[in-house]
Amino acid sequence: MPDRTSPFDAVSAPPAAAARLAPRGPAAAYILRLRDAAGIEAAGRAFGVPLPQDACRSASIGQRAVLWLGPDEWQLMAPETEGPQLAAALAETLGPIPHSLVAVGERNVAFEIEGPAVEAVLNAHCLLDLHLSRFPIGMCTRTLYGKAEILLWRLGAERFYVGCWRSFAAYVWGLTLEAQREFTT
16 A cells, blocks of 8 residues: 555644644545444444444544444544455445445545644634533534534544545645634743
């Protein structure tokens, strides 16, 4: 598998104790569309993480994670080296069950942002109520950030995953740095 570069490699975030940004490395990522209840359970077993059935929730075990994106749609994420084996295992497990499994790892990039001002920084360009009581740990959703669609996932009380299409990465990163400047030390 050829090495992929990140659009974040050429830029760095200034130090800001209140909201620190860090690019995430490449990952295997798949969008799974599936309606069959038995298939959903089987897919979770094959992936090693049960597929969440509650809206906007995630599940993870080790370095694998599943994010609920819609009533019949999940994003599966794992270390990049596990991608081909996971796709093969899911294809074998789901066999004749109607489903769609699309690799999106090369299309997607992500970064994490954490710190006590993380909600304020993200809310500069995202209209969701990100207070911990309204957007708890493990919650995830697609939303707009400025004019770009992102995947927002709360990893901790003061830590978020921000994923987007590679073509929007410079825009999303730049908006976040702009908002972060208010908190730069």
